[in-house]
Amino acid sequence: MAQDITSLTGEDYLEGRSPGSDTEALSPGDKEYDDILELNQFDGLPYSSRFYKLLRERKELPAWRAKCEFMDTLAKARFVIVSGSARTGRSSQIPQWCAEFCLSVQFQHGMVVCTQIHSQQAVDLALRVADEMDVNIGHEVGYSIPLETCATGDTVLRYCTDDMLLKEMMSDPLLEHYGVVVVDQAHQRTVATDVLRGLLKDVGLQRPELRVVLLTAVEPGPKQLAHFTGSAAPLIRLESPGAGEVVHSSTGDSYFCSALRLALEIHHSEEEGDVVVFLVTTQEIDLAHGILCHERHSLHPDLGELLPVAVHPGQPGDLPMMGEEEETGLTRRVFLTSGPNEDFFWAASSVRFVIDAGLGKRYVYNPRIRTNSVIIQPISTSQARSRKQLAGPTGKCFCLYPEDRQLPLEIRPHVVESDISSTVLFLKRMEIAGLSHCDFIDRPDPEGLMQALEELDYLAALDNDGNLSEMGIIMSEFPLEPQMAKTLLASCEFDCVSEVVIAAAMLTAPTCFTVPSAELKPEVTRCHMKLQHPEGDHFTLINIYRAFKQGQQDPSCDEEKWCEDLHLNHAALLTADALRTELLDTLKRIELPVSEPAFGSRNNTINIKRALLAGFFMQVARDVDGSGNYFILTHKHVAQIHPLSGYGAESPKLGLPEWVLFHEHSFCEDNCLRTATHITPEEFIQMAPQYYFYNLPPSESKDILQNILTHGVSQCQEEKPPSSPDEPQEDRTSDRCVIQ
Incomplete structure (x- = not known):
């Protein structure tokens, strides 16, 4: 029978004793005792010589001197905070000791998960820790990052990004697969980490056997120490290495x-x-x-x-390799x-x-x-x-x-100064799962919270009682911003899923366009103009992805050189490809229809714009003077289209449209609208919810729209061109506007 974990001390762990073990009954001279010492407790195989080499290095880390205290505290307290700066071994050693703790009770309460802010750090740490533990990556130690998982159901210690663990909580709200949850880099105060900490407080109260370990580079203040328990949680300070x-x-x-x-x-x-x-x-x-x-x-x-x-950080293909290297000085x-x-x-x-x-x-x-x-x-x-x-x-x-x-x-804290629409959608989903309260250390800005709730209401993600609607539940299944998730769902209604899922993936992945230097700018602009689509930037992104996939299918085409010749980011396109696959898998899992590709047909073009407007009707602007000064309807601000857009100053191929839908307003950098596509006011009236339209601030642009609405010009049937008898039946899309 397993021994009570609270009866063990840190010395027991340091000396290799675990609950139910009989090793203390053997004398050090026994061969059986020697064999036990030489076997890896996680995979049962003999330790390699590299394990002992790395063990000597680990024992030099400042964290090692605190192992006894940490194991003692972990056995007795549900919430533990460890503060230690970089190079103390905080991120690599503490999770290993948590794995030893879980092993000591035969993993009866679950495994160990350790969160990181950036994907590359999760991968680097998993590789390093697997090496130190002398086990295979992807088996006993693994990682999960967006679009990539290297772990199994039996993985003892898994590193992952904080947003991946939040996603996991949607199907396992009490994290019953884990006995210890380690939240690293808590001092960075990202939105995902703060949300995770707020939810873990509730989870810890519902699962007394769960251990939560908070790792921070700075010593937390009284407010953070009292967050989990109401009184000061145990704090272990790692001795910081001296600065030079x-x-x-x-x-x-x-x-x-x-x-x-x-x-x-x-x-x-x-x-x-x-x-x-x-x-x-x-x-x-x-x-x-x-x-x-x-x-x-x-x-x-x-x-x-x-x-x-x-x-x-956050961009593919440009992070340094942090493994061991020979320092030759060359x-x-x-x-x-x-x-x-x-x-x-x-x-x-x-x-x-x-x-x-x-x-x-x-x-x-x-x-x-x-x-x-x-x-x-x-x-x-x-x-x-x-x-x-x-x-x-x-x-x-x-x-x-x-x-x-x-x-x-x-x-x-980022949560007090960020757009939290996605966070609110997630928390509404967690309410359905039984976690009705997220106890933030610092609560979100009230005005930002109200704006997030208003946006979700406009997107029909909330019902009349403010709870998540059926539409909102489906939207929360996708790793997308709420507006893009709504666009993807609208594409199911308008039979343009194959195209919209590409646009969603391309806009969610890092930009595929490389930033040209001054001397290369004319050449890069010419290359990008070859890929421009006359309907706008969203269609250009679909064009680029389709051309990239066609090149992949051609055995004689070197896709990396193809990207280099056109000044496109190969890693970003691969990320978009993986995202597209994930989105299609999600659509199939929740049994939503995926239309056949029809890119280029007139009906498909109209339907893509309808789907985009279903999600991004709050991001519409009008050229007020014919010279590219675009008036944004929601807040009466004037901006210009980005120069590298198909409508931009450096791309004279397309003329300036009067009305555009845009994906992003980069106010802080250049006051430009990025990724813009031409729309008509009739299309906007057709797709925007009535209560959103009437809440728009007064302006000349709103008067124009009101005039169209009053005279009944916007009729769905008028939008649709006459169908040719020879036109394929699947290209005749119903004009029902029932998405809202």
Whole structure:
């Protein structure tokens, strides 16, 4: 019979004793005892020599000194908080000990799951931990990230992104498959992590045997310590490795040039080691990468090779490999990134130099204009400390700001300044599953919450009582924003699923267009114009995907070269392809119809626009002066179409339409409408819910629409062109407008 886990101490775990084991009855000299010590407790196979090599390295980590205390606390407390900066072993060691804890009770309460913010970190950690545990990746240790799973039902320790675990909770709200849930990087305060913490409090109360472990790089305040239990949860502090030499300097506004000059000066020195440069914006990362790539060719060969690496979190194909590498000193990598990215370099032991601009970019959602604004402000004190520690005790950190600068104490929670429409849809779904309360540490902005509820109501995702409607339940099944999920469901009504699912995948994946440098801009524009569709940017994306798939089916076509020749992002197109497959699988699982492809026919074109309007009727604009100044109906703001759009200034192939539906308004960067498609006011009147239309603020554009509505011009039958007797029957789509 299994021993009560609360009777065990940390020393029991350190010495290899587990509940019900008889190893303490054997003398150290017995051969049987020796054999037990040599067998891996997770797969029953003898340990390899590499296991012992890595074990010696693990015992040097600051986290190892806290193992006894952690195992003791985990056995007695349901909620445990561990604080430790990068390079303490926080993310790699704690989950392993949780797996040992679950093994000690024969996994009777479940396995271990550990969440990460970024997909690449989940993969890197799973690979590293599988190596340390001396087991096969995908078996005892695995990972789950969007569009990729490398795990089985018997996986003991699984790393995953926080949004993947939230998705899992839709079918398993109490997480009964797990005995320990580890939430890593809690200090980053992302929306998904805060929602997960809020729900886990309720789950923990309903499942007393569940253990919840919170990992954070900074010591939490009293509010966070009291969140789970009402009183201070047990806190274990990992000893942080000492920082090396820190040099502060005041550069004013010229931190960018100073950072690049420092990187080149470091390369000219005799000291070995990689460099991490923390900049502020994506544009700065790309510009710095281009400059260093140009400068590297003029460096003396005796200095070794300089290898700039751009690190954009969340984008495919550009993250550095963080595995073990031989440090030959012949190549110096310069990682160019932006914050908060400290944890990307948790395993980069070759980093010896850090250059920190000390600034970060935040997107703050404004519900009144339904778009993001950008705020650039100093990083938090915890981020500054983490960056200093990345260089290690023998490295150097160059802080491009005065030592006496006042930094914010904490990162501001994303949930109070983000668009939370998707979050509200998810929480409404969890209410149906029995988790009726999400106890946020910091509650969402009331105005943002009301705007999210209003949007879901317009999309018919809520019933008259404010609960999730049948439409809303189906929408929550898709890994899409609510507006795009509604568009996909509308495509089932209008027999254009095959095309809309491509558009949804292309818009959800990272952009497939590469950003051209100044000298390549004319050539890139010409290449992209070849793929433009006369009906608009949504149709252009469908065009590009179809051309990409045709190339895949041609054995003589090199798809990577095809993408390179047309200046398209191959990794982004592969992501879109995987997303499309996932969306089609979801449609089939919930038994929704998938139409046959009909791209190019007139009826199909009209129906695609109807489906887009069913979800994006809140994102419609009108050219008020014929010169490209588009008036956005919802908040009376004027913007221009992005230059790289088919209607943009750099693509004269298409003329400027009077009315457009757009996917995104990038107010914070260039005040442009991105991914725009021509529509008619009649189509808008036909698809927009009446109560939304009447709530639009007064404007000349609304008067035009009202006039059309009053005179009854918008009739569905008038929209449909006469059908030819020879036209295929499947191209004759019903004009019923019943989606709302």
